[in-house]
Amino acid sequence: xxxxxxxxxxxxxxxxxxxxxxxxxxxxxxxxxxxxxxxxxxxxxxxxxxxxxxxxxxxxxxxxxxxxxxxxxxxxxxxxxxxxxxxxxxxxxxxxxxxxxxxxxxxxxxxxxxxxxxxxxxxxxxxxxxxxxxxxxxxxxxxxxxxxxxxxxxxxxxxxxxxxxxxxxxxxxxxxxxxxxxxxxxxxxxxxxxxxxxxxxxxxxxxxxxxxxxxxxxxxxxxxxxxxxxxxxxxxx
Amino acid sequence: xxxxxxxxxxxxxxxxxxxxxxxxxxxxxxxxxxxxxxxxxxxxxxxxxxxxxxxxxxxxxxxxxxxxxxxxxxxxxxxxxxxxxxxxxxxxxxxxxxxxxxxxxxxxxxxxxxxxxxxxxxxxxxxxxxxxxxxxxxxxxxxxxxxxxxxxxxxxxxxxxxxxxxxxxxxxxxxxxxxxxxxxxxxxxxxxxxxxxxxxxxxxxxxxxxxxxxxxxxxxxxxxxxxxxxxxxxxxx
Numbered sequence: 318x319x320x321x322x323x324x325x326x327x328x329x330x331x332x333x334x335x336x337x338x339x340x341x342x343x344x345x346x347x348x349x350x351x352x353x354x355x356x357x358x359x360x361x362x363x364x365x366x367x368x369x370x371x372x373x374x375x376x377x378x379x380x381x382x383x384x385x386x387x388x389x390x391x392x393x394x395x396x397x398x399x400x401x402x403x404x405x406x407x408x409x410x411x412x413x414x415x416x417x418x419x420x421x422x423x424x425x426x427x428x429x430x431x432x433x434x435x436x437x438x439x440x441x442x443x444x445x446x447x448x449x450x451x452x453x454x455x456x457x458x459x460x461x462x463x464x465x466x467x468x469x470x471x472x473x474x475x476x477x478x479x480x481x482x483x484x485x486x487x488x489x490x491x492x493x494x495x496x497x498x499x500x501x502x503x504x505x506x507x508x509x510x511x512x513x514x515x516x517x518x519x520x521x522x523x524x525x526x527x528x529x530x531x532x533x534x535x536x537x538x539x540x541x542x543x544x545x546x547x548x549x550x551x552x553x554x
Numbered sequence: 555x556x557x558x559x560x561x562x563x564x565x566x567x568x569x570x571x572x573x574x575x576x577x578x579x580x581x582x583x584x585x586x587x588x589x590x591x592x593x594x595x596x597x598x599x600x601x602x603x604x605x606x607x608x609x610x611x612x613x614x615x616x617x618x619x620x621x622x623x624x625x626x627x628x629x630x631x632x633x634x635x636x637x638x639x640x641x642x643x644x645x646x647x648x649x650x651x652x653x654x655x656x657x658x659x660x661x662x663x664x665x666x667x668x669x670x671x672x673x674x675x676x677x678x679x680x681x682x683x684x685x686x687x688x689x690x691x692x693x694x695x696x697x698x699x700x701x702x703x704x705x706x707x708x709x710x711x712x713x714x715x716x717x718x719x720x721x722x723x724x725x726x727x728x729x730x731x732x733x734x735x736x737x738x739x740x741x742x743x744x745x746x747x748x749x750x751x752x753x754x755x756x757x758x759x760x761x762x763x764x765x766x767x768x769x770x771x772x773x774x775x776x777x778x779x780x781x782x783x784x785x786x787x788x789x790x791x
Binding site: 352354357358361362364365366369385386387388423424425426428430432438439440442443444446447449450452453455493494496517518519520524525526528532534535536538539540541542543544545546547548549550551552554 | 589591594595598599601602603606622623624625660661662663665667669675676677679680681683684686687689690692730731733754755756757761762763765769771772773775776777778779780781782783784785786787788789791
């Protein structure tokens with residue numbers, strides 16, 4: 318697994334390809350809280366592509382190529398990277414390793430996050446087998462289900478336990494994140510339990526919007542809604 | 555399955571709770587192409603919640619309750635609904651059935667869409683078993699894999715076929731959508747094949763951004779990236 322040391326001081330800010338309206342201030346700790354959700358999503362994609370470039374031995378890239386890799390314009394790339402204090406050099410572009418480290422520091426990818434997964438149905442199974450989480454520094458501490466036939470089984474390296482053990486595991490393993498892959502009607506109840514147990518953020522796959530205390534970090538992924546958005550785009554091209 | 559007839563003329567436009575800056579023009583065919591991607595995503599969520607209300611016998615709702623269900627402010631709900639020509643009546647709100655029909659017409663949910671799924675690994679398996687797609691009018695015409703051991707097996711009611719049969723199925727069943735759950739390194743090649751076969755939109759789960767002709771409708775769902783965005787939010791609360 319790739320892991321970047323956090324060395325913020327080592328980031329060089331260069332002075333060309335400057336985007337009007339950006340101050341060029343390189344202190345990302347003051348700014349990153351202001352990044353919009355779409356901007357964070359794009360940074361996450363640049364980060365993925367930069368790692369691919371690193372793996373294939375590339376040392377430099379530019380806003381045009383990076384934009385082509387994630388389907389956004391070079392101007393958007395420059396604005397996003399400028400907003401975290403990374404400015405490309407005209408004719409040279411960006412150093413891949415330095416830029417990956419910079420984005421990783423902003424996204425918290427140098428940090429090892431612990432997650433639990435609740436609901437080992439077909440989607441939960443797929444998520445437990447998914448190797449992409451580890452690559453970004455997420456480890457699954459445990460998985461839970463209410464079906465006794467599943468208890469003790471290992472799926473993708475994670476042992477399935479009884480949901481009755483949830484509070485005990487939360488208090489000992491102290492995971493920060495919970496992935497909910499439970500049926501809609503159970504999602505709110507499970508969310509309440511994990512939040513009471515100290516979970517700080519929820520990735521919710523149940524097709525229902527959870528009512529949680531304001532300020533709780535939560536991301537909902539509704540697969541049917543994604544397909545509906547796709548259909549809308551086709552209909553309105 | 556719920557299915558709404560499309561009767562655009564029956565939508566009543568009422569004149570209170572008006573949002574400044576919106577013209578109140580009810581002709582959504584002129585406007586819906588202008589809806590932003592986040593707005594379409596929210597409409598999809600309102601639609602989901604309205605169906606839940608209908609199923610539980612509720613006949614009216616308002617911007618405050620609808621907003622609480624999907625975690626947005628009442629003002630955002632009113633603006634979104636006003637932009638498709640639906641304006642709530644003060645003290646009464648919105649008729650659930652009429653509003654669901656209206657949003658369904660805008661999103662194209664009265665249309666039956668055919669999809670194929672490519673890549674029957676653990677995620678593909680989960681997607682084939684997922685029942686949420688049918689609810690919104692999507693049917694899976696076929697699934698494809700390159701592992702002969704999987705050919706002929708039924709998963710969630712869909713038969714798995716050899717990827718060699720892809721072009722034949724596309725030309726006979728004429729699906730509009732393709733769901734890609736293949737490894738990253740195969741995604742671009744498969745995307746090229748489905749687009750050549752007449753597919754109009756792609757829902758891509760491979761953690762790579764596909765390079766497709768501009769104008770192609772494509773939605774990327776990167777599960778690791780979602781978790782990374784969640785971690786960012788926790789770190790920057």
